[in-house]
Amino acid sequence: MEKIQNVQLNNSRLRSDIEELAAIGRDPRGGISRPSFSKADLEAREWLKAKIKDSGLNVRQDGAGNIFGRMEGEGKTIMAGSHIDTVFNGGKYDGSIGVLSALECLRRIHEENIPVKRPLEVAAFTDEEGNLVGDFLGSRAFLGLLDKNLLEKEITQFGTPLVEVLERTEFTIDSIMEAYKDRPELEAYLEIHIEQGTVLETEDKPIGIVDRIAGKRHRLCSFLGKASHSGTTPFELRHDAFLGLADFALKCTRYTASEHYGSLVTIGKVFVFPGAFSIIPEKADFSLDFRSISAETLEEMDKHFLTLADDIASTRGLEFRSAVVDKTDPVETAPRIVTLLEELCSEMEFPYQKMASGAGHDAQILASASDAGMIFIPCTDGISHAPDEKIQWEHLEKGAALLFQALLRLAS
């Protein structure tokens, strides 16, 4: 059995890096708004590249704006990272701790001249949060998994097409599509991230070792009915699109909770037309987000939801329309990485919990081309994607130390 490396990370430097990055893109509402290719994100990118350079690593950037810091070696690359973009008014730990902990690990290896065999890279992937065109733009581009049509068609959260957003950057749709061409062969990818749930807090464990990551489907749906006067149309003559949606929302939730407990469905965005006191809604547009760690369950949920919606539509004299706009498959992380992290936790005497990730991560995308693994640390009350996102530093110190040892084992 190899020994735990005696070298410690510079935790105060890691902490100050996280604080420095958190100062870029402050939102007046209290959080951080640093969506990819916003002004704040462009500033953060320059900051990160300078940090990588100052650490003595080689900076590399691909056509999708993914940023890498590399230490040369032999054979396939061992990579660790996450993302530095945020949702609008998000928190300061989601993503950033993954990139900056990995940077700190590589920096210490470089400073201490620790002999490693394989090349090592820290990675920051573009638009993990999906503010541009669907989640994981950067990691999908990195693996050549993007649909050019989608890049050209979809409207970003900035309210404009991607092409217009790209005008303020050095990237183009073509450069994004070709980003995968200069990627190194990967041996393993590791990511440390906040849990974004309450499992670790409840179990009082500082470390989560992720063995599965849930997949998701996003559908855009509409019930179409007929507008008429709210004061003169009796109930039996109505084609109320909103009631179709209300009925559907309750039934799909009840079905998921009773048949697939642990899987989740959410209707997070609703528009009712024409939207007036005195008019029966003729149209209800809504988003349907459903997630599961089982591919079969996702498929079953999808089928059931469509049947359910069609039944409701025919009972209520409505029409139902729906299209899938985004999907990721559930994945298992690499068993050899789960085992490695478990062994290291035992050696380092860190209490840990094996667990599934309900949220999606770049690691899920990377898992198709590499052995992927994830380390979770608790976040207070499970809050994320909000200004109140908080962690305890001792948890991050443990998580980063675990990442450090795992990288050394994988690269030696």
Ligand SMILES: [Zn+2]
């Ligand atoms: Zn994240």
